[in-house]
Amino acid sequence: MHNVRTCRLARHPSPLTLRQPIMAATTSLLLSLAATVIADESGICWQPAQVIASGDAHVGPWRMNESDFRYVDDPTxxxxxDGTAAVLWVDQARQDIFFQSIDPGGEPQQNEPSNVSRSGDTFSWLPRVTIAGDDPETLYVLWQEILFSGGSHGGDILFARTQDxxxxxxxxxxxxxxREGAGKxxxxxxxxxxxxxxxxxxxxxTIWAAWTAYEGDLSISHSLDGGSTFTQPQPVARDDSRPARAPSLAVDGEGRVHLAWSLxxxxxxxxxxxxxxxxGAILxxxxxxxxxxxxxxxxSLAVDANGTVHLAYAEAADGPxxxxxILYSRSERDEHFIVPRELVDEGSERTAGQGYPSITVTGRHIHLLWERFPxxxxxxxxxxxxxxxxxxxxxxxxxSVPESVVEAGFNGNLQGLLTHKLAVNDxxxxxxxxxxFLPDEASHVWLIRGRHER
Incomplete structure (x- = not known):
């Protein structure tokens, strides 16, 4: 049950009311009037959802990079x-990744979104982004580019940065x-x-990147010069019969790298x-x-200031x-992980399956987000x-995150649900x-802001 209270906020189009395609990539409809804030059971006050990008909702037959895909998707x-959100998403019609900075009041900080990938002849999918610890103007972006190099599947891992x-x-x-379909x-x-x-x-x-390939390899690479160059990929796991998938990285205060994956x-x-x-040496x-x-x-991994590693993952008792x-475990520094425990009770969320979690940690506070599967x-x-x-x-x-459930349609990430949709600051x-995604009608990318009073 949500508690509802009213305060003065910026107001944005709601998922319940916005049904028509909007071809402009960024929307800023800010009204100086009282808006409803929803406080959930954990004390988070949520603002109304804000549309960041909109498009058609068409998925044609798979024809590699000639496919007729027209929709927006894959936000991170x-x-x-200071509360400014760095949002990236994919425009499938343009086959590129776009970036927009949104201030705490919901105002875009750029007149037009920046094109990150600039490779309109090949699909760019499912980006990750991190802000440099010593400079909030520097951001690092990693994504999957659907390049075909003669192997069994297309896919390479690309990186770019911004310093402004x-x-x-x-x-x-x-x-x-x-040639092995990196990113799959x-x-x-x-x-x-x-x-x-x-x-x-x-x-x-040091910047760390990890990825898997269709053929089963898990690789890791790092940069010591802010992303100008990267080391040759280092294999971490290699077994075609039990391929690695879904890697998650976290780096602790000593620079040690924690890496988890499934099979x-x-x-x-x-x-x-x-x-x-x-x-990068194995400890x-x-x-x-x-x-x-x-x-x-x-x-999904996160590590706190004490070096404790927090882990969330999905488990299906009867198989894929x-x-x-969603299960949770943690490991104190250099200790074994505790026995995982299921993080649902017999309440309303029990009726919806869960999957593909994202976990973040700031101080003693842990936030955990997941996809709902009714x-x-x-x-x-x-x-x-x-x-x-x-x-x-x-x-x-x-x-449920308020306004994350739309009146019609379903969650996007049509090319894969391995992504990261959650960010929390100190x-x-x-x-x-x-x-x-509402087939043949409209697709949207949303930003939903909340605040946890501490």
């Missing part, structure tokens, strides 16, 4: 300490140079998620974890976090394609969320992004 977000707050971006660098996370021969990649920055400014071609896959030092060999007969997938729940046979609809104020000892009851500001 990072949040500055997103006005301009560097020429993209190809980190993978692969294979479940079976015929089923995979694109966007099987992740990006993180260490306390010394395909295994109905009882477990989450695997490895620890590397600040140079602890890959091992399963926990074993179970269910299918564990889509891990069946209802899943029907596991269908696309997800809406987003669920939980919060812990005590470092993961206890969590709030699960709730002041308690929260940014959630989502995309929605």
């Amino acid at each position: 977000v990072a949040l500055r300490q 707050g997103g006005k301009t971006f560097s020429e993209p660098i190809n980190l993978s140079q692969s 996370g294979r479940l079976t021969e015929q089923r995979w998620d694109n966007g099987s990649l992740d990006l993180a920055e260490g306390p010394d400014g 395909g071609e295994d109905t009882a896959a477990d989450i695997h974890y490895i620890l590397l030092d600040s140079s 602890a060999e890959p091992a399963a976090v926990a074993t179970s007969p269910g299918h564990a997938d889509a891990p 394609g069946h209802p899943a729940s 029907d596991p046979r269908q696309r997800p609809r809406g987003l669920g969320m939980m919060h812990s104020a005590d470092g993961g000892e206890t969590f709030s009851p699960p709730s 002041n308690g500001d929260i940014a959630v992004v989502n995309s929605t």
Whole structure:
């Protein structure tokens, strides 16, 4: 149950009222009037959803980069300490990734979104973004570019940066140079998620990128010069019979790299974890976090100031394609992960399956977001969320993110649900992004802001 209270806010178009395509890439409809704020059970005050980009909703037959795709999708977000949101998304019709900076009042900071990928002849999908720790004007972006190089599947991992707050971006660098379909996370021969990649920055400014390929390899690379150059990819896991998928990266205060992933071609896959030092040397060999007969997938890692690693993932007791729940575990510095526990109760969210979580940590506060699956046979609809104020000892009851469930249609990420839709800063500001798709009518990218009073 949500508590509703009124205060003075910027007001934006609601998912319940916006149904027609808007071809402009950025919308700013700000009205100086009282708007409704919804406070959920964990004490988060949510503002009305804001549309960031809109387009058609057409998906033609797959013809590689000649496919007739016309929709907006794949949003991701990072949040500055002043509350400014860095939002990226994909425009499939233009085959490029776009960036816009949105201030705390909902105003776009650029007249037009910046084109990050600038490769209109090839699809650019499922970006990740991180803000440099020492300069909020510097952002790093990683994504999957659908380049075909003669292998079994198309896909390479590209990187670009901005040093002026997103006005301009560097020429993209190809980190993978692969023929094996980099960025694909294979479940079976015929089923995979694109966007099987992740990006993180260490306390010394080292940039880390990880990705998997259709053929099964998990690779990692890093940059010591702010993204000008990257090391040759280092293989972390390599097994075509049990392909790695869905990598998640986190870097602790000592620069140690924590990496988790799942496996395909295994109905009882477990989450695997490895620890590397600040140079990429392996400190602890890959091992399963926990074993179970269910299918564990889509891990998300975060590390707090004390070096505790927090892990969330989805597990389907009956295997892929069946209802899943979100599990949580953590590891104190150099300790084993505690026994994972399911983070749902018998409340309303129990009726909706969960999957593809995103976890963030600031201080003792942990926020956890996931895709809601009211029907596991269908696309997800809406987003669920939980919060812990005590470092993961206890969590709030699960709730739906207000206005993340649209009147018609479903969540986007049509090319793969491996993404990151949540950002939180040290002041308690929260940014959630989502995309929605109503076939043959409209697609939208949304920004939903919240605040957790501390």
